[in-house]
Amino acid sequence: MATSAARSVPLPAPRRVAQEGVINRWQRGVPVHEVRVVTPWFLFLVGLFVVGTVLGLARLLGGALGPFTAMTDAYAWGVWKTFNVMALTALGSGALAVGLASWVLGRHHLHTVMRTALVTSFLFYATGLLGLLTDVGRPWNFWNILLPWRWNTESALWEVSFAMPVYCALFLLYENGPMVVERLWSSKNDRIRGWVRMWHPRIRKTYPFVVAGAYVAPILHQSSLGALMVLAGHKVHPLWQTDMLPILYLVQALVCGFGAVIVVVMSSCLVWRRPLDVKVLGELADLMSFTTIAWLVLRLGDVIVRGRLGDAFAMDRWGVLFLLETTAVAIPAVVMRFARMRATPRAVFGMAMLACVAGIAYRFIPTTLAYAPGEGSTYFPAVPEVLITMGLVAIVVGVFSIAVKRFAVLPAPLESWYHSVEHDRRLSAASRSDAHGHADHD
Amino acid sequence: MVLLSRRALLRRVGGGVGTAVAGGAVALAGAAGAEAAEVRQAPADAVGMLYDATKCIGCKACVAECSKVNGLAPDTAPSNGLWQMPVDLDVHTKNVIKLYADPATGETSYVKRQCMHCVDPSCVSACPFNALHKGDLGIVEWDGTRCIGCRYCEVACPFEIPKFEWNQFNPKIVKCELCRHVLDRDGQPGCTRVCPTGAVIFGRRDGLLAEAKQRVAARPGVYHEDRVYGEREAGGTQVLYLSRVPFEKLGLPALSDRALPAGTRHGGGFLGKFVALPIVLYVVFLRFFRRNWRVHEEEVARLKAERGLEEQL
Numbered sequence: 001m002a003t004s005a006a007r008s009v010p011l012p013a014p015r016r017v018a019q020e021g022v023i024n025r026w027q028r029g030v031p032v033h034e035v036r037v038v039t040p041w042f043l044f045l046v047g048l049f050v051v052g053t054v055l056g057l058a059r060l061l062g063g064a065l066g067p068f069t070a071m072t073d074a075y076a077w078g079v080w081k082t083f084n085v086m087a088l089t090a091l092g093s094g095a096l097a098v099g100l101a102s103w104v105l106g107r108h109h110l111h112t113v114m115r116t117a118l119v120t121s122f123l124f125y126a127t128g129l130l131g132l133l134t135d136v137g138r139p140w141n142f143w144n145i146l147l148p149w150r151w152n153t154e155s156a157l158w159e160v161s162f163a164m165p166v167y168c169a170l171f172l173l174y175e176n177g178p179m180v181v182e183r184l185w186s187s188k189n190d191r192i193r194g195w196v197r198m199w200h201p202r203i204r205k206t207y208p209f210v211v212a213g214a215y216v217a218p219i220l221h222q223s224s225l226g227a228l229m230v231l232a233g234h235k236v237h238p239l240w241q242t243d244m245l246p247i248l249y250l251v252q253a254l255v256c257g258f259g260a261v262i263v264v265v266m267s268s269c270l271v272w273r274r275p276l277d278v279k280v281l282g283e284l285a286d287l288m289s290f291t292t293i294a295w296l297v298l299r300l301g302d303v304i305v306r307g308r309l310g311d312a313f314a315m316d317r318w319g320v321l322f323l324l325e326t327t328a329v330a331i332p333a334v335v336m337r338f339a340r341m342r343a344t345p346r347a348v349f350g351m352a353m354l355a356c357v358a359g360i361a362y363r364f365i366p367t368t369l370a371y372a373p374g375e376g377s378t379y380f381p382a383v384p385e386v387l388i389t390m391g392l393v394a395i396v397v398g399v400f401s402i403a404v405k406r407f408a409v410l411p412a413p414l415e416s417w418y419h420s421v422e423h424d425r426r427l428s429a430a431s432r433s434d435a436h437g438h439a440d441h442d
Numbered sequence: 443m444v445l446l447s448r449r450a451l452l453r454r455v456g457g458g459v460g461t462a463v464a465g466g467a468v469a470l471a472g473a474a475g476a477e478a479a480e481v482r483q484a485p486a487d488a489v490g491m492l493y494d495a496t497k498c499i500g501c502k503a504c505v506a507e508c509s510k511v512n513g514l515a516p517d518t519a520p521s522n523g524l525w526q527m528p529v530d531l532d533v534h535t536k537n538v539i540k541l542y543a544d545p546a547t548g549e550t551s552y553v554k555r556q557c558m559h560c561v562d563p564s565c566v567s568a569c570p571f572n573a574l575h576k577g578d579l580g581i582v583e584w585d586g587t588r589c590i591g592c593r594y595c596e597v598a599c600p601f602e603i604p605k606f607e608w609n610q611f612n613p614k615i616v617k618c619e620l621c622r623h624v625l626d627r628d629g630q631p632g633c634t635r636v637c638p639t640g641a642v643i644f645g646r647r648d649g650l651l652a653e654a655k656q657r658v659a660a661r662p663g664v665y666h667e668d669r670v671y672g673e674r675e676a677g678g679t680q681v682l683y684l685s686r687v688p689f690e691k692l693g694l695p696a697l698s699d700r701a702l703p704a705g706t707r708h709g710g711g712f713l714g715k716f717v718a719l720p721i722v723l724y725v726v727f728l729r730f731f732r733r734n735w736r737v738h739e740e741e742v743a744r745l746k747a748e749r750g751l752e753e754q755l
Contacts, residue, residue, distance in 0.1 A: 029754050063611030073532070073605050076596035104730045108737065115754070137591020137606065137613040144571040144588050151571065153712045154703065157594045158570035178755035207755065208735050212728040216720045231564050231598040233702045234695060243705055374602055408754065417751075 026112040026277035026411035029179070032404050033423045035272060045398040052391010055384045056134050065137055068384040075371070075379035077135075079389050082367035084131030086225050087360045088393075089164075090249075090256035092124025094264075095172060096218040097257030101287055103211065109280050112411040116268070117261045118175050119403050120396075125168040127392040132161070134388060156227035163221040171214035177203055179407050186424065222253040229366045237370035239311050239322045244302045249363060251295040256359035258288035259332075262352035264400075266345065268410050275413060282342035288355055292333035299326070318370060325365065328358035481704055482562040482677065484647050488580035489620065490559055490680030491634060492650040494657065495692065496664070497641035498552040500539055502526075504633035504642060508537035508556075511621055511632035531555055533605045536618040537633050542691055551685060553692035554642055556618035556633075557582060557603045558672065559680035560701070565595035565604060567703030574604075574615070580647070580680055581620045589615060600676055600697055647680050654682050677701025 059068045071078040094117035102110040133139055144150045145162060152158050181203065185196050226249025229236055242248075262284050269276055303309055312322045332351035341347045368379070381389070404410050408420075506526055509516050516526035517534040528535040537556040543549070559582050560566075565574045566582060573589035574582060591613055595604040607613035621631035628635060634644035643650070654670040662668060664686060671683035675697045683694060690696055742753040 028751070064607075064609045064613065066608035069608075071593075071608070073596055073608075074602065076593035076606065100727075103734050104727050106730070106734045106737070108734070108741070111738075135592075137593070138586075138589055139591070141571070141588065141590045144590070150588055152567075152569055153716065154567050154707065155570045155594070156706070157568065157592055159716075161570055161590075161592075182752075182754065204755075208728060208731045212724055212731045215727050216723045219723060220715070220720065227706060228594070228597075230706050231568050231594075231702050233564070233598075233600050234697065235597075235600070414749075 025275045025413050026280055027414045028112070028412060028417045029115045029408035029410065030412035030416045030420045031406060031408050032272045032410060033420050035405060037402055037405050042398060042401060045394040045401075048387075048390050048394035049398060050391075052388045052394065056130070056388050056391065059134055059384070059388070060139070063137075065135075068382065068388075070379055070382040070385060072377060072379065074373040074377035077367060078379065078385055079381045080131040080135040080385065082364060084389055084392055085128045085135075085160075086228070086367060087363045088124050089128045089222070089225070090253045090359055090363055091260040091356060092121040092128070093218060093222060093253035093257035094118075094261040095121035095175065095257070096215055096222075097254045097287070097291075098261055098284070099175075099211070100215055100254075101258075104215065107283060107287070109283055112277070112280060113261055113265050113284070115176075115179055115407075115409045116265045116411070117257070118172065118179075119400060119407075119409050120260060120264050121257075122168065122172040122176055123396040123399055125164060125172060127395050129165060129168060130395075131389070131392055132164075156224040156231075159224040160221050160228070163217055163224070167214070167217040167221065171210070171217055174203075174210055175214055179409065183407050188428075218253070219250060223247060223250040225249050225363075232371070235371055235373050236366050237311075237318045237372065238306070238308050239303065239318055240366040240370045242302050242306060244298065245366070248295065248298060248302070251291060251298060252359050252362055254291045255288060255295055255329075256356055258284050258291065259352040259355035259359065262288070262348060263356055265411065266349045266352070268404060272404070272410070274410060274416070276345050277411065278343055278345065280411070281345060281348050282339075285336045285342045285348045285352065288352065289333045289336035292329060292355065296326070296330060296333065299329075321365065321369060325358060325361055328354060329362065332358070480707065482701065484561045484678060484680060485576075485580045487578075488561070488647040488680050489645065490580075490647040490650055490682060491620075491631070491642055491644050492654050492682045492684070493554045493642045494654075495551050495553055495641070495683070495685040495687065497639045498539070498554065499639055499641070500541060500552040501638065502539045503636045503638060504554065505535070505537055505539055507632035507636040508618075509535070511624055512536055531603065531605060531617075533607045533610075533614075533616045536616060540693070542687060542693075544691075549687060551687040551692060553683075553685070553694075554633075555601075555603075555693065556681070557620075558601050558676075559618075559620065560676055561678040561680065562676075562701035562703050564598035564600060564676070564702045567706065568594040568598035570594070577622065579620075579622075579625075581622050582617075583619055583622065584615050584617065586614060591615075598702070600695055600702070647682075650682055654684055657684060674699040677704060 055068065059065070062068075065071065069078050095114075098110050098114055098117040101107045102114060136142075142161075151162070178200075181196050181200055184192050185200075187193060223246035226245035226247070229241070230243060230245050233241070262281060266276065266281065268274070303312065312319050312326075332355040335341050335347065335351050341351075505528065506516070508514070509526065514534050514536065517528040517532065518524065518526055520529050521527040528538050530540070531538050537554065540553050540555060542551045542553060559580060561580070563574070563576070563582050566572075566576060569575070569589075570592065571588040571590065573585045573587075574595055575585065577583040591606070593604075593606050593615075595615060596602075596606060603617050605616045607616065621628070621633075624632070630644040634642050637643075643653075645653075651670065651673060654673075658665050658668050658670065665684050666686060666688050671685070671689045671694055672679035672681060675694075677700060683689065683692075685692060738753075745751045745753070
């Protein structure tokens with residue numbers, strides 16, 4: 001695939017590529033080459049990862065939760081569930097949001113950011129599942145998932161603990177597969193190439209059938225994440241507690257999905273000095289804004305229909321919190337309605353960031369700030385709890401930075417692709433001339 | 443006669459099948475939705491307890507007996523190891539007597555707290571693998587081989603009853619199970635057996651409810667709002683309360699008559715949520731996906747012809 005193409009076709013004249021680049025800056029996933037994986041920042045992330053992993057293993061092997069967390073019987077769920085699973089998987093909904101927009105709604109420009117969305121989603125989901133594993137007290141009893149007659153299909157948590165691993169391990173890995181297969185093709189090992197030659201057409205043939213399913217699964221479990229808190233009843237403040245929680249969580253996941261893809265792809269372009277594509281970014285921001293408006297209609301409509309609008313202006317801490325949250329959600333939606341703002345990368349980045357923060361806040365508040373299980377009980381995460389959470393986030397950032405340097409993830413203009421192919425060719429030439437085959441180029 | 447290529451024929455048949463499947467799924471969802479939001483009733487042989495706070499003298503004989511029958515170490519920490527003195531329910535205490543006192547009015551009342559054995563319990567609805575389930579006689583039981591320790595029961599319980607062994611390896615969920623392990627031998631739980639004043643009694647739920655209503659009728663104006671707590675709260679509980687003092691002051695929350703799980707069941711049940719809805723979504727997504735896939739293939743062919751570039755999925 002990649003290298004075979006480059007081998008068979010001579011590089012086009014640079015000027016022609018440059019002209020094309022003006023029309024559409026992002027055309028292809030291209031690895032970030034000539035940049036080392038190991039940087040001081042990366043080592044910092046590795047440090048966080050090591051601390052989190054050591055604590056996590058100690059927590060799992062030690063068995064007891066008490067010494068590692070500030071959770072109590074009243075606040076039985078801490079940040080691992082409420083933040084890593086219930087809030088951060090919203091950022092991992094980029095694969096759903098961008099996938100629906102590009103493949104189902106036919107926004108073809110967005111295909112260029114699909115790989116960024118897929119890698120990000122996989123990492124947020126995988127670390128969310130690790131958080132869930134750390135959180136449960138009797139993880140060994142997960143084998144019950146193999147006995148269908150023991151399932152409580154009425155339980156939103158059953159749905160989450162069944163569908164999230166399936167989505168992550170089957171669908172997201174499958175969707176990330178072509179990227180890996182493409183990379184394997186540039187291998188010099190004939191057996192690997194033969195394997196790729198056999199599997200690539202099979203992936204292509206099944207692709208629409210599998211990936212259509214990959215949009216069904218998250219719709220179900222992202223809404224189940226909202227359904228979790230419905231059973232908490234009166235413990236959740238009425239401004240947040242509603243039977244609409246499943247739909248609100250789902251739509252918010254789409255908002256955060258678009259927002260997270262914008263933030264991730266723009267900050268990556270900033271860090272690794274790539275040109276931006278204002279058209280693609282504008283389209284993402286447009287969709288994010290539309291989805292947010294739909295969410296606001298549902299959210300405010302629900303509060304009004306339930307007759308709780310008075311609570312919003314009660315000027316107590318929950319009313320103020322509600323107003324802050326709603327304003328933070330609404331600002332990006334309104335600002336991104338203006339075409340000029342959508343054409344301003346700085347504005348797009350800031351608004352996407354705000355949308356993500358506000359979306360996470362919305363999904364985090366019902367389980368924490370607006371959760372009142374009884375008088376006298378409080379919860380603030382303990383230090384090991386926070387360190388494990390930070391370790392999980394470090395995995396997301398660290399593995400992403402490896403992935404973009406080893407695989408063709410980040411979008412780039414065509415000239416970068418040719419540049420990268422040329423770089424690869426130089427590398428392999430260098431390794432061939434080197435008797436030991438060690439070319440230290442990262 | 444129009445001759446179809448094999449591919450076109452397949453596509454037509456496939457489209458028809460897809461539409462039929464989607465239509466069938468919608469019908470299924472409709473049927474499932476019809477049996478939605480069912481209101482659950484207590485089983486005919488449901489047992490429970492009736493606690494009458496006006497009869498309780500706070501002797502805590504029930505607390506001591508509960509620990510004994512259930513093999514729980516007495517909680518002596520609050521009295522510096524002198525005597526059993528639990529201040530609230532915890533992993534050592536499945537049953538507790540608490541005192542409510544208002545210094546301003548001089549109003550006092552004892553209250554006994556333990557699992558309410560709801561008719562339609564939130565914890566049972568929440569539990570992913572049915573570790574908590576309604577067993578014989580409507581007792582809410584815990585099965586350690588199914589529990590993953592997720593603590594959703596603690597989040598879901600409106601009465602804050604299930605407790606989790608935070609400091610144990612292989613932690614258990616601890617709560618009153620109405621002494622189901624000795625019911626055959628003793629005929630009743632430890633707490634009701636030792637109560638000297640009959641403040642807490644054991645029996646069939648319908649009998650206890652009738653008894654409670656009789657007491658209310660016999661002494662009108664004595665009991666708070668002349669009503670029995672647990673008759674309808676959260677869809678009804680198998681443990682019932684009578685009290686002079688408002689129930690909320692005893693820590694029994696004001697709850698709607700609708701059981702919370704009933705509200706979450708109106709999604710159309712298993713068939714609607716996990717069969718019909720996914721099929722409909724899948725068929726719709728696939729239809730649009732394949733249309734856009736064709737556009738994608740043209741684009742790939744163009745890219746390959748013009749630039750010699752392979753597709754990137």
